[in-house]
Each structure stands twice: as structure tokens, then as C-alpha cells.
Amino acid sequence: MRDTHPHRWRRTGAALLGTAALVLAGLGAAGQAGAAAGSPTPHVTWKRACSQPAKAGEMACGAKRVTSGTTAYAVQRAKAGHAAPDAADASTPSGYGPSDLQAAYGLTSAAAAKGAGETIAIVDAYDDPNAEADLAKYRSYYGLPACTSAGGCFKKVSQTGSTTALPTADSGWAEEISLDLDMASAVCPKCSILLVEAKSASMANLGTAVNRAVTLGAKYVSNSYGGSESSSDSSYDSSYFNHPGVAITVSAGDEGYGAEYPAASRYVTSVGGTALTKATSTTRGWTESVWKTSSTEGTGSGCSAYDTKPAWQTDTGCAKRTISDVAAVADPATGVSVYDSYGITAGWYTFGGTSASSPIIAAVYALGGVPSSGSYPAKFPYAKAGTSALNDVTTGNNGSCSSSYLCTAKTGYDGPTGWGTPQGVSGFTG
Template identity: 75%
Template structure:
């Protein structure tokens, strides 16, 4: 359920429910990307998916994750041996892998040489007891450098920084954690990864985890969760997200047109979602449109009711903070491969949602290099708009001001200024 200014809950009931949590969605899929060593098939396929458990908050006052997991159907690509894997067959990856994402976003050379010494923090709620092992499986399969606790690349802590006193384990948020860790790895294989687990999905605990990530030295912090806006958001801004010199990315939401928080914070990079497909007819080799599955499912966007407009935003119809800034793949029908083993059959799954796009963009910031110490990196894409792939087709709903929900040339709400074409738009 997406709330509006006339039916917004109080701050104590700030949460949203994905419209497809109870029922899977079926869509005709064409052109899904390949894992390493695979080639596209020419035939389309029907794929089904549903919201992950953390997309429905456990209790009043908690925020929701922004992930969707494919549950069935046959993917639209084949392995070299001619076998077409089923999305529900957890033995075989069936979504975009690191080489696909790096190629689609012009990051191949940067991913090979950049990121060493940089730390991407992933902020999520509850504990994933299998996080390190699942991350190792993903990285090993795709030939990425090992990132373990033993070699100092991976570290998992609670919101207080403890490595031993961790939150209660949770199967739904573990899926989210696997998605986030794998996307950060896919885009920036040489980066260190810090997983900060909040003890619950309240804004206070997740915000405390953001502060802890920055305290521990992360210059890139990914957040794949959100909830309805409230009058408390400006207080949350100053308490949790005002960190100059740190690139903080936040998912724009999965409920279609409508603003949510913390994507509306003026201090963060709000990340929208696209459908990403191979396109041999383009020089780039890929094409993107706004991700929209239905009137209640697709990337979020909109004009904030509470947060002030940052100085670098210049669209005139929205006098407050406009969502989003940039975007990346989020449509589960053109989803990404993830390995997860806690609470579900251990194996490979295909995920979508703006939970995928936020850590992808955090990884791009990390490839681009350390932000200026007094900078708000959310401003960087606005200064380098020509270094982005402009997404000009699609919408995520109905709105009275067209660009709030409809793609166009230049800036628009659902995709911001566009998707990465290299790292040029993410450096000061």
C-alpha cells in the first residue's frame, strides 16, 4: 500500500506493503541477460515473482525492504550447452551477473582496476548468519576476488559495531542482505564490504546503523529500504543522513509512483529502477525503460511533502526534494543473479526491486573514488549529466505533472538523470 498526503499514517505507523506480497506477478519477458559464459536465447519466457518477506514489515513502525524474488518460469537465455535454466531451479544462475552489469553500465575497465582500499557499507535490518558463506559462493562462481573475514575484505557488525553481539536472524532480511552484498561485489569486485545489521527495521535503528557505518570509515553506504514520508523526516535527515564526504544511496521504492523516505532525504542519492535488456540495434548494446509492472509495482518517484530541495536540483514544478537522482536495473523480469541459503533452499535466485539498484550505484560511486570531504555526492550526477544513459521511455504510474512519473529527455522522476555510463557522473 502506497500512502498519499491524504491517507499518510502517523510516524508511529510509517510503513508500506508491496502490492504483490500476497500474489506472484506474471510477465512476458524478453532479452534477459546472461551469467558468465552464457548466450542469449531468442525465445521469450514467462516469469513469476513475489515480494520477499521483508517487503512486509514485521511490526508497526518498521520500514520495508525493496526486493522482489523470482519464483518460477523459464528465463529467456541459454547456457552454452543449450540448457535453458528455470528461474525456480536454484542450481543454476538465471539473471544478470557481474560481467553483464559492468558491460551494461560501461564499468568493465573501472571494475578491473578501481576500488582497492575503498569500503562499501551495506545497511540492513536483522542478522544473516550465512552472509559470509553466501557471499563467498557468489564471488567464487563469477571469478571475483575472495572477500572474506579472514583476508580483511568482509566484516559484519551490529549497529553498535559489535562483531559478536548481533541481531536476531531473519530469513526475509537475509535475502535482502544477499542481494545487496552480491550487487556491491558485482560492480566493485576490488572493494571491501562492511555489513552493518540494525537490531530491527525501525528508522531509529537503521539510522543508527548508517551512523555506525560512517564511524567505521565507509565512504559509500547503501540502503535498500523505505517507508511512508512523515513530518519527522527532517529530524531523521540531520540525525542519520547528513554525512558530508560520504555517498549514501537509497532505494526509491517498489510501489510505483509516490515518494518515500529515506529516498526523500536531501542528503542521499535516491536511486530509481529500470528494465534493462540487451539491444543489438544500439551502439551501447543495451536499452532501458522505466520499471513498471502494474499500477502498484514499479520504481518509486515523486515530489517530497517534507524534505527541502537540495541546491543542485533545478526542476521547477517540485519546490521540495524530487525523487529520484539516478537509476539502475530493478525490474525482476530483467533481474540479477543472487546466491542465498538462509531460510530457503540454498542456491541461485533472480531478484529485482530497487534494492538491486541502490547497491549497484553505491558500487559505481566506489569505483569513481573517494568523495571530497565537504561534498554531498548526491550532487555529482547533476554536474555530469552527459556521462549518464538518458532513459526516455516508460512511466511508473499516473501523475498530474508529467515528469514526476513519466520518462523524458533529460531529468525525470522515475530515472533521474539516467543510468551509469562509466564513472564520470559519480565523481566530484
């Protein structure tokens, strides 16, 4: 049985035009996110970095920048007796940093010892002229080793591989790029980073950039964008995402229950999103639930209408590909710290969306080591399902659906968070 759900990008033309008008007016790009437990409660407003896709075959970045409110990090600071940072103040971080993410996902020792010689590729559209400089600010602030083009750690290229003929700059996608680069750095500080910029947000150009990343030797490729599914997806699969021996991660989407592409590709690791909160009462020290702000704002999940189910997926609610495989933090209210300066006031911002979870998981794969030749790394977490290698997320939902596990967390596999979030690297090794 295939479950379907109306998706925000698939509504009537009138509704799309109305939404587009709001976005252009700067009114439709803001949302609210909050967590249910804790006092004070994290509660923020946020703004989309990119507008929704205007046509089929076009993708949108998923980065969500917090514009006001109290983040989970601020609550954490306040409970520890420190001044709580204001999310609207760009002079100081108000989101989780590298030590938080490494601790939450059991990666502290791996991040200190592994990653040297590995390259994580970040694929996005358009150019961020300040990408390297902003990355340097982030890494310096948090005491991470420098990652520069002069030192051979950082490289930025176009989808053609050129280091000089780069795409047109775009401030929205630049925010996405900053988020992606910082998350890869936070989880795998010793990894090298390859930024591949597509000349536009079309699936064809972004797919070409994925191929370029693989051609240049990246074994871990993060994609923090998505759009509505189409009958062309199977051809996109074979043209851009069928790369055995390469871990390709894709954001599951941020519109609540409903499938997106390329998260629906059978060749990628589809990454859902959680709300991540520090909890001293648990052995782990952290708790997670499905990220949901409203019925149309939260992590994506669901059944693909077009993509074949991979052999390692055995759930019965979807005849075709099920989204997601795993998850990581995405709720803007429990968001991550990012430094960005292109098109906005230079400084520190908190970001959320499954745009954050995709590069986090790509970096976990990188800490786990090079996938074996011919393997599909999306399969790796399935081999460790139900073990201590993954934090099983069992609370929350991202909407309503007829096969409840597709939109509601439960013990074991579920759509919003897959098999769970990382607890060390063993769930992401072949």
C-alpha cells in the same frame, strides 16, 4: 506545485489489514513482471522478501525473489544458442551476473582496475547468519577475488559496532542482505564490504546503523529499504543522513509512483529502477526503460511532502525534494543473479526491485573514488547531466501524475530514472 499520489502504504486501515492478511497467508507477496520487447518475452512471478511496514517509522526491505518464469538472462542465453535456465531451478543462475552488469554500465575496465582500499557499507535490518558463506559462493562462481573476514575484506557488525552481539536472524532480510552484498561485489570486485545490521527495521535503528557505517570509515553506504514519509523525516535527515563526503544511496521504492523515505532525504542519492535488456542492434549493446509491472508495482518516484529540495535540483514540478536522482536495473524480469541459503533452499535465485539498484550505484561511486570532503555526492550526476557519462532513459512510466515528467521517462531529467543510468564512473565523481 507538489504532486501527490495515494501510496500502497497510505491506504485506509481496512485495506492495510486486508493486504497484511494476504501477506501472512503467502498470497499477497507475489507479483508479475515482464518486458514488452523481444521473443520469447521475459515474464516472471516473484515474491517479496519482507512484509510491508506495519506502522509509521518502520521500514521494509525491497528485495523481490523470482519464483518462476523466463528471465531476460534466460532469453539472452537462448538467443546465443545455450540452454535457457529455469528461474525456479536454484541449481544454476538465471539472472544477470557481474560481467553483464559491468558491460551494461560501461564499468568493465574500472571494475578490473579500481576499488582496492574502498569500503562499501551495506545497511540492513536483522542478522543473516550465512552472509559471509553465501557471498563466498557468489564470488567463487563468478571468478571474483575472495572477500573474507579472515582476509580483512569482509566485516559484519551490529549497529553498535559489535562483531559478536548481533541482531536476531531473519530469513526475509537475509535475502535482502545476499542481494546487496552480491551487487556490491558484482560492480566493484576489489572493494571491501562492511555489513552493518540494525537490531530492528525501525528508521531509528537503521539510521543508527548508517551512522555506525560512517563512523567505521565507509565512504559509500547503500540502503535498500523504505517506508512511508512522515513529519519526522527532517529530524531523521539531520540525525542519520547528513554525512558530507559520503555517498549514501537509497532505493526509490517498488510501489510505482509515490514518494518514500529515506529515498526522499535531500542528503542521499535516490536510485530508481529500470528494465535492462541486451540489444545487439544498439551501439551500447543494451537498452533500458522505466520498470513498471502495474500501477502499483514498479520503480518509485515523485515529490516529497516534507523534505527540502536540495540546491542542485531545479525541476519545477515539486516544491520539495524530487525522487529519483539516477537509476539502475530493478525489474525482476530482467533481474540479477544472487546466491542465498538462509531460510530457503540453498542455491541461485534471481532478484529484482530497487533493492538491486541501490548497491549497484553505491559500488559505482566506489569505483569513482573517495568523494571530496564536505561534498554531497548526490549532486555529482547533476553536474554530468546530458553527457555521455549517463545513459538517458527515455521510455516507460511508473503510473500517472499531473506533472508527467515525474512519472514518465523523457529526454533529460525525469522522476522514475533521474538523469539516467551509469555509463562509466565519471557521472559519480566530484
